[in-house]
Each structure stands twice: as C-alpha cells, then as structure tokens.
Amino acid sequence: MTDQDDDLFTREMSDVRRIKAEKKVVLEKDKPSEQLLAERRAAATATKVKDTNFLSGEHIDPVQPLDILEFKRDGVQHGVYKNLRLGKYSIDARLDLHRMTVDEARRALYQFVRDCMAHDIRCALITHGKGEGRKQPALLKSCVANWLPMFDDVLAFHSAQKHHGASGATYILLKKSEEKRRENWEKHSRRK
Helix, strand or coil: CCHHHHHHHHHHCCCCCCCCCCCCCCCCCCCCCHHHHHHHHHHHHCCCCCCCCCCCCCCCCCCCCCCCCEEECCCCCHHHHHHHHCCCCCCCEEEECCCCCHHHHHHHHHHHHHHHHHCCCCEEEEECCCCCCCCCCCHHHHHHHHHHHHCCCEEEEEECCHHHCHHHEEEEEECCCHHHHHHHHHHHHCCC
C-alpha cells in the first residue's frame, strides 16, 4: 500500500465506531410444538424394518465351474428327484443371475423363491453361469449351491440338462403350498 492509500483508508474509516456486544448468547426457551414432539417420539420408538433375508454372502464353500450341483431333502421320492435331475418337469419360472453381484444375487434369489411359493410354482430354473475363466471361478454358482439348502421350501435341486444350461443352471423343486396340498388331498380322498 502507498501512503496515499493509507491516508484515504484512514479518512474513510474515521467515523467508524466499535460496536459493543454482550459476551453472552441468549438462548430462546421456546418449547417444541406438540406435533414436533409426537413426531420425534414416533421416530424414536419406530421399529426399524429388518432385512428378513437370511442368506449371507459370507463363508461360501466354493464349487468348481463344471461341478454338478445336487441336493435332496429326506422324504423326496427317488422317482421325483430323478425326474427333476432329467429335466422332465415343466419349468414354471426362471431366474437369471448373470452379471449380478453377490449381494444382488442374494436379494434376487430370496425374492424369487418367495414369489415362486406365493404363486404355487413347483419347478423353476436358476441360471447362474459356470464362471469359467474368471479370477474367482464359479462365484455365483457357489453361492446358489450354498443358499438353496437354507430354504425350507426347496425340496431338491440339481444341475440342469444341457439344453437348459448344463452346469451353468440349476433346477429347483419347491414344496407344494398348503392350498395345493389340500386340493390334492381332496382329489385323492374322493377316489376311495
């Protein structure tokens, strides 16, 4: 700054006075409205929506890309399982997990099985791929193999036949709904 600038600044600021301010801050003591209190109370006591999906992406036993997946619960008849394995049942629903992350696949599979049960679907096909040539081979296939037995509604599963995707896809057999069981019981009880 030059001397002229300094003189100009001093002249312009000559009538400026310091503002006296109290050193305390005064807080208003207005109480929140009853509506605001009720909203806060409701938010505090609201139960969080829990993720009911019991499938986990942690500790997945790996399977190889060409491994055949197979599982059968006790009580599933040999002939029923054989027909599933041979792809003889009509496929009423399909789920494609290609290009999904493990978490996306976890959510999709969980919802898929729930939807199948809600719509009385007995046999479905899940396409997961083989995962050949990947850094982590058969990741989704391994997840499917570990997750499906966790569902009580899944009676059996087996790798698909060649025309449905071979070891890159899996047939699943689901329990009958209560309504279908009752219809079946009524149908067969009339014969007697």
